Amino acid sequence: MQIQESGEMYLETILILSKKINSVRSVDVAEYMGYTKPSVSRAISLLKSGNYVLMDKHGYLSLTEEGRQIAEKIYERHTLLTQFLMQLGVDRQTASTDACRMEHIISDASFEAIKAHALQENKKSTC
Structure with a gap:
């Protein structure tokens, strides 16, 4: 289903x-x-x-x-997309609202690419 x-x-x-x-x-x-x-x-x-x-x-x-x-997949997408948008300069409320829309329609491939990029950026900023 x-x-x-x-x-x-x-x-x-x-x-x-x-x-x-x-x-x-x-x-x-x-x-x-x-x-x-x-x-x-x-x-x-x-x-x-x-x-x-x-x-x-x-x-x-x-x-x-x-x-x-399913819930954990959607929650991970929401959390990561919100953080990613905020890193780009989007305010928290707008980032969360947009992430809520994006989390349902983004392909697995695109999300994984954003996730890999975000993780790479986080590693750079902590070094």
Whole structure:
């Protein structure tokens, strides 16, 4: 099943929230993303049916292995692209907003090239 950009955003949000709080519920996702509870419930249902998210009997969410892999990939892209844009002189808010758009559409090859370049630049600046 091919996951849509919005699904990637939900997975990334669950990952981010799980790093901050022990137990993530749909209401936490809704609050973090600024979406309504019914919208989040529908999205979580789709992610559950795609085997990306699990929900226990108390309503707590967790990522499946596949869901975690996607979330971590998107989160890495967001983080690195934000930092990269900031190094180019873009302010933090704009860099984060643009990275959020870019993280979903950039090819693996282009991202890996940017990542390699950014890592090379970081090595130069620490030497």
